[in-house]
Amino acid sequence: MAEEVRVGPSAGPRELREVEIAEAYVEALLAHGVSYLFLNPGTDTFPIQEAVAKRRALGQPTVETVLCPFELPALAAAHGYYAVSGRPQAVLVHVDVGTQNLGAMVHNAQRGRAAVLLSAGRAPYTTDPVVRGTRDTYIHWLQEQLDQHGIVRNYVKWDYELRRPDQIGEVIARAFQIAESDPPGPVYFTLPREVLMERVDRVLIPDPSRFPPARLGAGDPDLLRRAAEMLVRAERPLVLAAASGRTRAGWDGLIALAELLALPVVEWRTRANFPADHPLHLGYNYGLEHGLSEADVILVLDHDVPYIPTRTPLSEQATIIQIDLDPVKERIPLWSFPVDLPIRADTGAALPLLAAAARDLLTESDRRRIAERRDRLAALSNAQRLAWRQQAATYASTRPIALQWLGYCLEEFRRENPDILFIDEAITSQVPLFCQVRTTSFGSWFQSGGSGLGWGIGAAIGAKLAAPERLVVGLIGDGSFLFGVPEASLWIAQRAQAPVLLVVLNNACYNATKLPLTAAYPEGYSVRTGQFVGIDLTPTPRFDLLAQAVDAYGERVEEPDQILPALRRAAARVREGQSAVLDVILARP
Numbered sequence: 001m002a003e004e005v006r007v008g009p010s011a012g013p014r015e016l017r018e019v020e021i022a023e024a025y026v027e028a029l030l031a032h033g034v035s036y037l038f039l040n041p042g043t044d045t046f047p048i049q050e051a052v053a054k055r056r057a058l059g060q061p062t063v064e065t066v067l068c069p070f071e072l073p074a075l076a077a078a079h080g081y082y083a084v085s086g087r088p089q090a091v092l093v094h095v096d097v098g099t100q101n102l103g104a105m106v107h108n109a110q111r112g113r114a115a116v117l118l119s120a121g122r123a124p125y126t127t128d129p130v131v132r133g134t135r136d137t138y139i140h141w142l143q144e145q146l147d148q149h150g151i152v153r154n155y156v157k158w159d160y161e162l163r164r165p166d167q168i169g170e171v172i173a174r175a176f177q178i179a180e181s182d183p184p185g186p187v188y189f190t191l192p193r194e195v196l197m198e199r200v201d202r203v204l205i206p207d208p209s210r211f212p213p214a215r216l217g218a219g220d221p222d223l224l225r226r227a228a229e230m231l232v233r234a235e236r237p238l239v240l241a242a243a244s245g246r247t248r249a250g251w252d253g254l255i256a257l258a259e260l261l262a263l264p265v266v267e268w269r270t271r272a273n274f275p276a277d278h279p280l281h282l283g284y285n286y287g288l289e290h291g292l293s294e295a296d297v298i299l300v301l302d303h304d305v306p307y308i309p310t311r312t313p314l315s316e317q318a319t320i321i322q323i324d325l326d327p328v329k330e331r332i333p334l335w336s337f338p339v340d341l342p343i344r345a346d347t348g349a350a351l352p353l354l355a356a357a358a359r360d361l362l363t364e365s366d367r368r369r370i371a372e373r374r375d376r377l378a379a380l381s382n383a384q385r386l387a388w389r390q391q392a393a394t395y396a397s398t399r400p401i402a403l404q405w406l407g408y409c410l411e412e413f414r415r416e417n418p419d420i421l422f423i424d425e426a427i428t429s430q431v432p433l434f435c436q437v438r439t440t441s442f443g444s445w446f447q448s449g450g451s452g453l454g455w456g457i458g459a460a461i462g463a464k465l466a467a468p469e470r471l472v473v474g475l476i477g478d479g480s481f482l483f484g485v486p487e488a489s490l491w492i493a494q495r496a497q498a499p500v501l502l503v504v505l506n507n508a509c510y511n512a513t514k515l516p517l518t519a520a521y522p523e524g525y526s527v528r529t530g531q532f533v534g535i536d537l538t539p540t541p542r543f544d545l546l547a548q549a550v551d552a553y554g555e556r557v558e559e560p561d562q563i564l565p566a567l568r569r570a571a572a573r574v575r576e577g578q579s580a581v582l583d584v585i586l587a588r589p
């Protein structure tokens with residue numbers, strides 16, 4: 001949803017007098033609109049902790065610190081916050097080891113294009129007792145690495161070490177400018193302890209409005225006109241959208257364009273991109289889509305993997321248009337999807353221009369052809385949705401609980417709670433749940449955009465902090481739940497007053513790694529003996545009890561008729577301020 005560009009009234013630079021750099025760091029974060037500092041401390045970060053304490057004691061504005069007893073959920077939360085609000089937050093961790101514990105969330109922030117300011121302490125450099133912050137404990141020799149930044153350099157857009165105290169303001173301005181410029185992403189900077197503790201007479205915090213992020217806007221109008229011509233002429237057009245719904249303009253723009261030209265939309269829900277109950281919604285990527293192989297013109301919107309060429313080859317004749325912040329995917333080493341018309345643009349800005357160009361081109365006969373297509377597609381779309389729902393209803397009393405029936409109940413629950421916001425780390429349950437749970441409004445579904453497991457719980461917490469008025473529901477595989485350091489994460493939710501409802505999709509295994517094994521070795525030893533190595537998560541942990549250990553509500557759900565009542569009980573707790581974990585025991589795949 002990163003749509004708002006900060007170009008507020010120019011307040012001019014601020015000058016801080018007689019200040020310690022740690023405090024200037026806090027001031028600079030505030031100047032950039034940061035509300036939350038997701039923090040795990042060390043012997044390097046305490047000057048910042050002291051600066052926050054001082055500002056609190058003096059009644060001065062300061063960032064909210066969210067203590068994260070493991071670093072991974074800290075970054076997942078900052079990512080979730082950005083995804084929901086478009087406002088980058090800050091993470092502060094301890095030297096090399098804290099950086100390493102950010103783990104796979106760094107990959108997710110990169111792939112999910114999440115603007116986040118990652119900051120880490122650095123071991124002190126000096127051994128001179130008169131220097132404030134100098135080395136004074138044995139770990140200071142162990143913490144220093146030849147290249148601390150190298151841990152994350154592969155994933156961040158920019159990294160920098162704060163070399164001089166008086167740089168703090170401009171370095172943070174640059175960090176945010178780069179993180180938020182299109183395409184957005186994480187940045188990393190380090191704070192050596194002596195620099196952090198240095199007192200200076202004067203430091204400048206630049207006015208952020210003089211360092212706004214560069215945004216791509218609507219793209220080349222000539223290319224958009226060509227795209228409009230192709231789409232108007234198309235006989236069997238198709239839209240593939242994955243993250244165009246990251247802005248409201250992208251959500252609205254796709255509805256308007258699709259309705260104008262009767263374009264069927266096939267979705268991958270990195271975000272909710274198109275109303276799932278719309279008569280032009282034609283299913284989901286990677287198997288449940290209508291018309292991909294036959295399409296003559298395909299419009300790809302913000303998609304990293306628009307189709308799997310080895311599974312669903314396109315027609316040789318298909319013309320492909322792609323609108324994306326980075327249509328050539330510069331950071332994916334081999335990305336060889338043919339694209340006839342790549343348009344580098346912000347989809348939300350481009351779609352209205354594309355629609356306007358198309359409207360100008362439409363003839364009477366085009367309009368008739370399009371009207372026929374609209375009726376045909378509506379029949380297909382409605383029939384498909386009805387079939388999915390009817391099929392799910394047949395599992396209403398099946399035990400163990402069928403995934404489809406869980407989806408059916410979640411859809412009922414969604415209808416009862418229009419303020420719901422889903423965080424999706426459902427892995428192999430994703431597509432079956434897409435078919436049941438209809439996202440009908442902007443900003444109602446979020447995935448990480450990457451493949452690093454453990455994101456869901458932290459992201460749900462960040463989403464809740466960004467949108468306290470929403471009911472945040474995480475749909476999380478049992479394996480993914482364990483990757484998310486659940487005790488630490490649920491403790492954060494409790495401490496930060498960010499209650500979330502987590503549904504554990506407990507199939508007692510890593511199904512995602514079972515499926516390729518079974519497909520590649522259908523008659524192999526694993527299948528024949530039923531003994532899969534490294535896949536079963538049995539005996540399944542008591543996720544409900546684990547929740548209770550950190551003051552969350554926990555319930556195990558084994559009866560199909562108890563899903564909806566349990567969801568309601570959990571939601572009531574969440575609305576009262578307590579997180580809840582529903583451990584739904586599913587049929588083993």
Ligand SMILES: Cc1ncc(C[n+]2csc(CCOP(=O)(O)OP(=O)(O)O)c2C)c(N)n1
Pocket residue numbers: 104426427428429451452453454476477478479480481483507509510511512513
């Ligand atoms: C950090 C990390 N480690 C390992 C993997 C590999 N991996 C992908 S899916 C998966 C299993 C996920 O299990 P679960 O959340 O239970 O979902 P299911 O496969 O059962 O649907 C694993 C281990 C990964 N993607 N990320």
Ligand SMILES: [Mg+2]
Pocket residue numbers: 477478479505506507508509510511
């Ligand atoms: Mg599982």
